[in-house]
Each structure stands twice: as structure tokens, then as C-alpha cells.
Amino acid sequence: MKYDNRAWLFLVPALAVMALSAFIPLMTVVNYSLHYIFSGSIPEFVGFANFVQVMRDPAFQGALGRQLLFSISILAVEIPLGIAIALSMPKKGIGVAISLVLLGIPLLIPYNVVGIVWRLFSQSDIGLIAEVLSWVGYEYNVSLDPVDAPVTLFLLDVWHWTPLVALLSYAGYLAIPDAFYRAAEIDGASRWKVFRYVILPKLRPVLVLGFLLRFMDSFKIYAEPLLLTGGGPGNTTTFMSLFVARKAQSYELGYAGASSLIYLFIVIVMSYVFFQLLNKLGSGESQKA
Amino acid sequence: MATIQLKDIWHSYDIEEGKTENPQYAVEDINVTYENGSAVALLGPSGCGKTTLLKIISGLTTPTKGQVLFDGKDVTELSAKERHIAQVFQFPVVYDSMNVYGNIAFPLANDGVDSATIRKRVYEVAEIMEISSLLKVPAGKLNPADKQKVSLGRGIVRPNTAAVLLDEPLTVIDPKAQWGLRRKLKQVQKELNFTMIYVTHDQHEALTFAEEVTVMQVGKIDQTGTPKDLHEDPQSTFIGYFIGSPGMNMMECSVDESGTVKFNGTSFNISKKRASSLLEHGDEFTFGIRPEYIKFGLEKSKNAVSGVVKLVEDTGAYKIVTTTLDTLDVKSRAPETMEVNEGDVAWLSFPEEEVKFYKDGKKVI
Numbered sequence: 001m002k003y004d005n006r007a008w009l010f011l012v013p014a015l016a017v018m019a020l021s022a023f024i025p026l027m028t029v030v031n032y033s034l035h036y037i038f039s040g041s042i043p044e045f046v047g048f049a050n051f052v053q054v055m056r057d058p059a060f061q062g063a064l065g066r067q068l069l070f071s072i073s074i075l076a077v078e079i080p081l082g083i084a085i086a087l088s089m090p091k092k093g094i095g096v097a098i099s100l101v102l103l104g105i106p107l108l109i110p111y112n113v114v115g116i117v118w119r120l121f122s123q124s125d126i127g128l129i130a131e132v133l134s135w136v137g138y139e140y141n142v143s144l145d146p147v148d149a150p151v152t153l154f155l156l157d158v159w160h161w162t163p164l165v166a167l168l169s170y171a172g173y174l175a176i177p178d179a180f181y182r183a184a185e186i187d188g189a190s191r192w193k194v195f196r197y198v199i200l201p202k203l204r205p206v207l208v209l210g211f212l213l214r215f216m217d218s219f220k221i222y223a224e225p226l227l228l229t230g231g232g233p234g235n236t237t238t239f240m241s242l243f244v245a246r247k248a249q250s251y252e253l254g255y256a257g258a259s260s261l262i263y264l265f266i267v268i269v270m271s272y273v274f275f276q277l278l279n280k281l282g283s284g285e286s287q288k289a
Numbered sequence: 290m291a292t293i294q295l296k297d298i299w300h301s302y303d304i305e306e307g308k309t310e311n312p313q314y315a316v317e318d319i320n321v322t323y324e325n326g327s328a329v330a331l332l333g334p335s336g337c338g339k340t341t342l343l344k345i346i347s348g349l350t351t352p353t354k355g356q357v358l359f360d361g362k363d364v365t366e367l368s369a370k371e372r373h374i375a376q377v378f379q380f381p382v383v384y385d386s387m388n389v390y391g392n393i394a395f396p397l398a399n400d401g402v403d404s405a406t407i408r409k410r411v412y413e414v415a416e417i418m419e420i421s422s423l424l425k426v427p428a429g430k431l432n433p434a435d436k437q438k439v440s441l442g443r444g445i446v447r448p449n450t451a452a453v454l455l456d457e458p459l460t461v462i463d464p465k466a467q468w469g470l471r472r473k474l475k476q477v478q479k480e481l482n483f484t485m486i487y488v489t490h491d492q493h494e495a496l497t498f499a500e501e502v503t504v505m506q507v508g509k510i511d512q513t514g515t516p517k518d519l520h521e522d523p524q525s526t527f528i529g530y531f532i533g534s535p536g537m538n539m540m541e542c543s544v545d546e547s548g549t550v551k552f553n554g555t556s557f558n559i560s561k562k563r564a565s566s567l568l569e570h571g572d573e574f575t576f577g578i579r580p581e582y583i584k585f586g587l588e589k590s591k592n593a594v595s596g597v598v599k600l601v602e603d604t605g606a607y608k609i610v611t612t613t614l615d616t617l618d619v620k621s622r623a624p625e626t627m628e629v630n631e632g633d634v635a636w637l638s639f640p641e642e643e644v645k646f647y648k649d650g651k652k653v654i
Contacts, residue, residue: 179378182349187443188370188399197395201386201429 032257043254050258060259062235063243064266070150070239071218074157078214079207081158082165086173087199089166103163115227118156122228142229146236149229153237156224161217165210172206173199208278212271219267291359291451291484293323293346298355300341305353315341316508319355323452323501326482328475330495333505334531339488342505343454346486347374359451373451375444377458381436385429389420392428393442400447410446417477418442434466438473445481452484459494471498492532496520504528520579523645524652529577535609535620537577539647544572550644552576553617555594559641566654567646575647582643583621585610586636587629593638601629612637 033050035043054060089099109117121128122142129152133140142148176199184194222241225231231238231246238246240263248256298319303312316338323329331339344350345357348369357365364372384392393414397407415421418438423431428439437458444453455474459467475498478485487498495502496516503513504527512524523529529537542552548564549556567574586593596614601623608623612635621637623629646653 177380177382179380179382182347182369183376183378183382183440183443185349186347186369186374186376187396189395190399193399197384197386201384204386 029257029260032253033261034257035254037253038251046254050254051262054255054259054262059235060243063238063240066150066236066238067219067240070154070157070221071215073154074161074218075211075214077154077158078162078165079211081162082210083169083203083207085162085166086169087195089170091174100167103166106160106163107167109160111223112227114156114160115224118152118224119228122152144233146233149233149237153221153225153228156228157218157221161214165207165214168206168210169203172203176202204278204281208275211278212274215274216267216271219270292325292361293452293484293486294358294361295319295321295342295346296356296358298342298345298352298357300345300350300352300354302341305350314353314508316345316352316505319510321503321510321513323484323486325360326484327501328478328485328487328499330487330489330499330502331505332489332492332495332502332531335490336507337505338508339490339505340456343376343456343486343488346452347376347454348372373447373449374454375441375447375450375452376454376456377437377440377444379457379460381433381440381461383428383431383436383439385427388425388427389415389431389439390424392439393446396443396447410448414442414446417445417480418473432466434462434470437462437470441474441477445477445483450483452486453478455485455487457489457491458487459489459491474498492534496532504531506531522652523577526575526577526647526650529579529645529647533579535580537579537645538583538619538621539575539577540617540619542574542576544568544574544646550576554615557592557594557639559644563641563654570648570653573648574653575650577645577647578639578643580609580620581622582640583619584638584640585612585621585623585627586638587627587633588636590636590638593636595634595636598629598631598633598635601631610635 034045034047036046036049037043085103090096106114120126122130122140124130124141124143127140127142129142130140140148142152180198180202181194184198189197220241221239222245225237225239225242229237231242244256244260244263247259299314299317301312301314303309319342331342333339341350345352348357348364348367348371351365355365356363359372369376384395387395390411393411394407397410402410411424412421415424418441420435420438420442423435423439428436431439441453441455441458444450458474459470462470471494474485474487477483487495489495496519500515501513502516502519504511504519506525506527512519512528514522514524519528519532523532523537526537526539530539540552542550544550544559544564544567546561546564546568548559548561550559584590584593589595594614596612596619598610599613599618600611602609602611603625605625607625608627608629610621610623610629612619612621614637619637629635
């Protein structure tokens with residue numbers, strides 16, 4: 001086989017766009033991360049000192065911890081809840097259209113609008129949430145209470161993104177051929193076993209996709225905490241991207257560069273690990289004969 | 290193992306969905322008995338109700354009317370599991386998240402059988418199906434033919450399996466593997482003496498697998514018989530045409546007392562005795578004759594009709610010749626060695642014993 005190297009020419013426009021939009025900014029960040037920069041001064045090369053500083057910084061560790069807790073909790077709720085919604089949706093008739101529209105609405109609203117709407121909901125004086133909770137005697141205050149704020153963000157994310165998991169699962173669910181249920185019925189499988197050995201394995205590819213999308217997306221959550229709580233009260237809702245952005249905004253460019261690279265590294269490594277794990281899980285390879 | 294009897298079965302999906310006005314019946318007036326340990330086939334074109342009938346036998350559908358009897362016991366209301374029916378589907382159904390062992394063990398595990406017994410039984414079945422070496426392989430990674438073997442293995446693993454239903458099991462198997470799988474199915478049926486019902490629209494599969502074939506046409510059973518019966522003595526024009534490749538030649542004709550059969554501006558003779566018994570049913574009929582029974586020649590002969598050769602198809606073993614008689618095309622066979630060309634004048638004669646007469650699609654004599 002002889003390759004025609006002129007084919008690379010066709011990639012030039014795409015590579016040029018990639019370079020401008022991704023590669024050059026990334027390299028700039030790498031460059032920042034290796035220097036000590038402060039507004040007005042001449043950058044000084046410091047090697048990996050910024051990385052060491054970031055790793056040792058309790059503020060960074062706190063943001064990472066909160067981020068992990070947040071992502072794990074929303075995955076733990078959104079994935080099972082999405083599957084449950086998908087399985088209880090009607091399979092034919094007018095109900096299908098109604099449920100699809102209802103599920104689609106949250107997905108169609110832009111992030112910043114979601115943030116503003118929920119900000120109105122959660123106002124302690126005029127907000128819907130505060131009002132409803134006051135009926136049961138709970139004093140809700142998103143800008144002062146260190147529990148109310150992250151819990152509200154958690155609920156916001158579940159409301160916003162569970163429909164995505166539900167829609168993916170629903171598509172996967174409808175694609176399961178009828179013969180599988182008939183076979184399971186003949187084999188005398190219980191309802192749980194039908195779920196465990198027929199539905200779940202068939203949903204696996206879409207669930208892997210949903211899991212990764214939700215993990216990566218929740219790991220870089222930015223607009224919602226910015227609009228709803230501004231990262232507070234204190235730093236209870238300062239997640240990774242907000243933390244990094246704050247550092248950059250305060251012109252600690254070396255520190256911000258190093259922490260974003262660590263952040264990127266974590267996302268890539270965790271996505272890879274999840275992808276590998278989820279693809280092996282339940283593929284029959286881990287079973288003994 | 291069981292003798293399966295369908296008594297007066299009618300089924301309508303309309304009624305099942307609650308539409309009781311002018312319901313359409315998917316199958317109607319089905320009466321058939323499949324003896325214990327027999328290999329039978331259910332043959333018919335797509336949409337003729339084969340699959341509905343299969344679901345009624347397996348218990349996945351309860352018929353609108355009629356009874357399903359296993360060894361004389363009414364099982365109409367019993368579920369698939371309670372009937373101990375196994376089924377192999379058109380598209381291989383295996384549990385992807387389990388390995389082959391887990392798949393075959395699954396029905397027994399659901400029945401609460403102890404693991405030592407399961408183990409013994411799974412190894413036995415794997416041995417029969419020649420998949421012992423695959424037991425540890427994830428079922429999702431098998432090729433379609435092996436998946437079908439696992440699927441059949443899962444079907445026969447229960448010691449009390451009443452019957453195995455095969456719903457077009459070779460559809461997605463590549464032609465090379467089909468032969469091996471078909472041999473395996475036949476061998477399992479013979480050795481274990483299972484009642485096996487093979488559903489297909491492929492006459493070749495049906496006729497080679499089964500001792501007895503039921504042919505269906507739009508919801509009704511047309512004929513049940515051995516492959517030989519269906520071939521040599523089709524009871525309807527549909528069977529005549531549907532079975533055989535090419536199918537039977539069918540021609541409109543009129544018969545008189547002298548035994549002259551007139552069709553399409555020409556004629557041939559049959560015995561007076563046969564003519565007179567035909568005339569009891571009227572004088573207009575359709576007669577049918579299989580291509581392989583037509584005597585084809587290029588020289589004039591007695592009691593033969595002539596036409597022009599329109600098409601010669603060489604199968605390698607013999608030639609299929611289409612001859613035009615005035616306006617009618619008749620297919621016949623010619624030996625491979627015979628020199629026939631399109632445009633030749635050909636003489637066809639119809640041996641009387643191979644000519645069947647039909648009225649309204651049903652055989653008269």
C-alpha cells in the first residue's frame with residue numbers, strides 16, 4: 001500500500017483552527033504554569049514550583065474535594081433516576097410525545113438562564129423554595145447557609161441533567177428487541193433478573209456515554225454556582241472551575257495555569273479510568289465458569 | 290416431551306386490543322397434532338400467521354378461541370415457563386453480560402436447581418451442542434451460529450422440556466455455517482427425540498429438516514404432510530406453486546366426456562374414466578403439473594402440445610426451459626446434455642398420472 005502524503009494538505013484548515021482555538025491557548029497556559037508572574041513584573045521561570053504550591057494549597061484541595069463530592073453525588077442520583085424514568089415512560093401513544101417534551105425542556109434552557117431562574121427560586125425573601133420550605137418550618141437561606149447552598153446546586157443539576165440520562169436510556173431501552181423479553185420469560189427470569197440480565201446490559205453503551213458526559217460536564221460546572229451563590233457562602237460552592245477562574249482573575253497567572261493543568265489531567269485520567277471500568281463491567285469477562 | 294395438539298384455534302390481535310367490530314384474524318380454524326418426538330416444520334410466506342401460531346404454542350399469546358393441549362392436558366392458560374417450551378429466535382438471543390456457561394445455566398438457576406446439578410447438566414448440554422470449549426467465553430463475543438447453539442442449549446437444558454420451537458433460526462447465519470447448524474439441529478432432534486417445530490418461509494429448510502410439514506397461507510393451514518406428499522400430491526394450487534423451484538405450472542382448462550382437456554387453444558387427452566369423475570364437479574378446472582414431470586422434446590410426439598422456447602436457464606445439473614404455448618408460459622426440465630436454444634420449437638407432453646386438477650384452488654382429483 002502506497003500512501004499519498006498530499007492528503008495531509010486537506011487537514012491543514014482543520015489543524016489551523018485547532019491550533020488557534022485549542023493548542024496555542026493550551027501552550028500559553030503551560031507557559032504560564034512554569035513561571036512566576038505578577039501583574040507588571042517580568043515573568044520569572046520557576047519550574048514546577050507552581051504545581052507544588054497548588055498541590056499543597058488547602059484552598060485547592062478543598063475545591064477539588066467539593067468538586068469530587070458534587071460529581072459523585074449527582075452521578076449517584078442522576079444515573080439511577082434517569083434509568084428509572086426511562087423504564088417508566090410510556091412506549092407508545094400520545095404519552096410518548098408528552099414525556100419527551102417534558103424531558104426536553106430543561107435540556108433546552110441555556111446554563112445562565114437556568115442559573116438565573118434558580119436564583120429567583122432560591123431567594124430567601126421572595127423565592128419559591130424558601131416559601132415552600134417555610135411551610136414546614138425550615139428557614140432556608142442559600143446565601144448564608146453552608147448546607148442549603150450546595151444542596152440547592154445539587155438539586156439544580158439533578159433537575160437540569162437527569163433528563164439527558166433518561167432520554168439516552170429511553171432510546172437504548174426502545175432498541176431492545178422483543179425476542180429478549182420473550183426468551184427471558186421462557187427461561188423463567190424474575191423481573192429483577194430481566195432488568196439485571198436483559199435491560200441493563202443492553203443499556204450499557206448508552207449508560208457509559210451518559211456517565212462520561214455527566215462526569216465531565218459536572219466536573220467543570222461554572223455558570224450555575226457563579227450565578228446562584230457566587231461560590232459562597234464562604235467557599236462552600238467554590239468548585240474547581242470557579243476556583244481556577246478566580247485565581248486567573250486575580251492575576252495569579254502562574255498559579256492559575258498550574259491548577260488548570262492539574263484540573264485537566266484529573267478530568268482526562270478519571271474519564272479514561274471510568275471508560276475502561278464501565279466497558280469491562282458486565283461484559284461477561286469477569287465471570288467464572 | 291409431549292404431543293402437541295391445537296384444537297380449533299382462532300386468534301385476533303384486534304380483539305386482544307379491544308376492537309371487537311369486524312376483527313381481523315391472524316390465524317383461523319387451526320387444527321393440527323404434532324406427535325411426541327417428531328420433527329415438524331411450519332412453512333408459509335411472510336405474514337401468513339406462522340409466528341402467531343408459534344406464540345400460541347409457546348404460551349406467549351393466549352388464543353382468542355380454541356385449546357392448546359400437551360399430551361391431552363389443556364395448557365391454553367399456562368405461561369411459557371409453565372409449559373416447559375424452549376424457543377430459538379430468528380435473531381440470536383443470548384445474555385451478553387454472562388458467559389456461555391451462565392447462559393445455559395440460566396433457566397435452571399431460575400428454577401432454583403442446586404449448583405452441582407446445574408454444573409453437570411450444563412456440561413452435558415455443552416457436549417451435545419459441541420460448545421464445551423466455549424463455556425468461559427462471554428456470550429456477546431460469539432459468532433451468530435454459536436450464539437444460536439447457546440440459545441438452543443439453553444432451551445434443552447431443562448430435563449422436562451416439552452418441545453423446542455425454532456423461529457427461522459438460520460436467517461442471520463452465513464450460508465457456510467448454516468449447513469453445520471442445520472445438521473446439528475437435526476442431530477439433536479433425532480438423538481434426544483425432542484418434539485421440534487421449525488418455522489420458516491424457506492421451503493428448502495422446511496423440507497430437509499422435517500418429517501412432516503404444515504403449509505400455511507393467510508392465517509389458515511393449507512396442507513399438512515410429508516415433504517413427498519407436498520411435492521407429489523399438492524392439495525391446493527397454492528401448495529403446488531409455493532413448493533418446488535420452480536413451482537407447479539397451473540393452467541385454466543375445460544374437460545369433456547371424451548377425455549379431451551382443452552387449454553389455451555390446444556388440448557391433450559386423459560382417460561375417459563378420469564374425465565367422467567371430473568365432470569361430476571363441473572367442466573372448468575385448473576390443471577397443474579410439476580416442471581420435472583413434463584416430457585420435453587424437440588421432435589413431434591403423440592398427445593403432445595407444441596410451443597416456442599422462450600428461455601433456457603442452465604442450473605448446471607439440468608436445464609429449466611420456459612416454452613410459450615400461444616400466450617402461456619410453461620416451465621419444464623430438460624437434461625443437461627440436450628441441445629436447446631431459445632426460439633426452437635418444442636413438444637411438451639403431460640403424463641396423465643402427474644396431472645392434478647383443481648377447482649377454486651382446491652384439488653379435485
